[in-house]
Amino acid sequence: MLYLYLQFPALQLESLTSETTVKLPIAVVDEKHQIVQCNKQATELGIKLGMQLGTAAGLCPNLQLIPYQIDAQQQALQSVAQQLYQVSSDIALDPPSGLYLRLCNMLALYQGINGYWQAVTAELALLPYQYFYATGGTPFIAKCLARLQLNSVSDNVSSSFEIVKRSPLNATELDTDIQQQLTRLGIHNLGQLLNLATAELARRFDSRLLNYLGQLRGDFYHALNYIQPQQGFSRYLELLYDITDTKGLTAPLSSLLTQLEQQLTRANARCHQLQISLFFRAKPALLLEVGSAQAESSAKRWLTLCQHHLERLMLPEPVTGLKLKVHSFTRPQQLNDDLFQPQQGNVSALQLVATLQAKLGNAAVTGLNLENQHWPELASSQHSPLMSANQQIAALTLRPAFLLAKPLPLNETIEINSGPERLCQDGWQLHAQRDYFVGRSKTGQWLWLYRTPEQRWFVQGLFS
Known part of the structure; x- marks a missing residue:
């Protein structure tokens, strides 16, 4: 068996700041008033992970703080997993910041670990997150080496096991109380711990230690809950600052639409309708539906349609977050253009209808059907644009x-x-x-x- 572990140390923070030009030091603080994530500007000023808020504020008076939100962290991790599912089948979440990837059934497809790693890094390059990685013969070996920021992939299982023996106890999954007991006994790394007799460990410690060591060696089965691909697309983005004007939503919305375009391109698909949810502090979320008569995959094209809808929208209060959702994809339509027909323009009839509907509203754009009636007010009826209609003209x-x-x-x-x-x-x-x-x-x-x-x-x- 061979596993790859990916650790993302600042998922929530990087999901907020990836599309902004803010150069201020920013940190994420948990409920214990400890720094759990920080950007490069904060690190350069001496801010470290685990530092207390008071100490951090003393080092950097203009430090911008963001409360840690487990839901935002989980959604970001889920989105990364769905992105990687395009190139790797067996992916398991390890909340709040890690992913397990089983490699043994993928190496033949990519002709070795180097080809597989190139495919994975190509997908990760599309995301704004930094990450640490390592491989190992068991999930816990790969995770331990990734925590040490080994940043190496190899199918040499014995070599990774020898490296993990030098790992300190704080890089393991052992609880803090067990680590303290082992430290009092003079045990400071995994190599020393693995050299101890199992019977002696069973007499001094509870089953948690033995279970961890069994899964680390591969003696015990390590069950992982592998994800299933999502139907459609769903991404949530919390804004770093409140937006009071709909024009300010262009940048974050463009980021979400780019992720949608990437998924549609990989699936060779398009979509007919988007659902955009705008979230506020006090008001209920506002749902905005944007449709296209011609299924689209281009982020630029979808952004234009969304902007037309947003121009007609009055915000009840500043926007704090937005969510982009697509329920289902569709296959691209086959175009049967005449080779000898002159080019009329770059916008098709369906795209023109979608633009007009976005600007004027769906009810303002209709088609015309001729009815078998004599009086003018009854001789025609309205229907959906460009639908086949009775064209018999008396x-x-x-x-x-x-x-x-x-x-x-x-x-x-x-x-x-x-x-x-x-x-x-x-x-x-x-x-x-x-x-x-x-x-x-x-x-x-x-x-x-x-x-x-x-x-x-x-x-x-x-x-x-």
């Missing part, structure tokens, strides 16, 4: 470009140019007939008029 005379939503009574003198043309509903009943004319007003406007059997005149439409 052999009728000239029709106006603009129909009034409701016919208006004629209140001026009109010069009749052509007509009449009799249209009737309900089996040519006398009370339902209309005689249509084309006339011109005194201002020169061409009108489409009709006369009822009661000799009343109405304006039905306007010619352009």
Whole structure:
């Protein structure tokens, strides 16, 4: 067996600061007021992991603090695992900051450990997180060496076991009380501990120590819960600072859309709809649905559509975080363009519809279907844009470009140019007939008029 362990020392902090230009020292503080994560600027000023908040504030008065959030850490770790699932099948979470990857069934696919590691590092390069790594014959050996920042991959299991013997006890999974007991006995590294007789350890310590050593050597089975691939896409991003203007959401949203594009590209897929959730401190989350009639995979294209929606949005209060979710993917459509057809533009009809819907709203963009009716207000109906519709056009005379939503009574003198043309509903009943004319007003406007059997005149439409 061969395992790879990846440790990410600053997941929450790097997920917040990856898309910002903030150059201030920043640190993440847990509930015990200890520094658990810090950026490069803070490290250069003497801030260290495990340091108490008071000491850190004395060294760096302008240190920016972020409370540690286990949910944000877990979501970031899950997103890394889903990213690596594209190149490695057996991945297990080791919260709050580590991943186990089983390599033995992947080396043949990548023709050795070097090819496999190149595929893994290519995926990790797409993410903003720093990491430490190591390989070993058991999960605990790989984790222990990664904690020591060995940063080496090798399929030589015996060599990694010899290296781990020199590891200090604080790099192991042993509880603090067991480490203190071993230190009082003069045992300071794993090599000294492994040389002790099992019976002597069983007499002095409880089963926790023996179970750890058994799993470290590989004598005991180490069960790992391997993840399953997620359907669709889901990422949450907490903002480093509150955003009061929708234009400020462009940078963090672009980061999430880039991750979506990477996953869609690897899956050779596209998506029709996004769900963007905006989170606030006091107000409930605001859900924004962005759709595209033509399935898209480009982050740039999706960002344009999202910006059109955000332009029409009024924020109830500053945004503290946002989440991007896609429920399902679809395969790209096959394009059957005519080789000899001249190029009309870079935007397809479906992309144009999506842009108009994003700017004007879905209800404002519709298609037109011709109905088997004579009266103009019943001769057409609306449907979804670009859907197949009845295109049978009756052999009728000239029709106006603009129909009034409701016919208006004629209140001026009109010069009749052509007509009449009799249209009737309900089996040519006398009370339902209309005689249509084309006339011109005194201002020169061409009108489409009709006369009822009661000799009343109405304006039905306007010619352009």
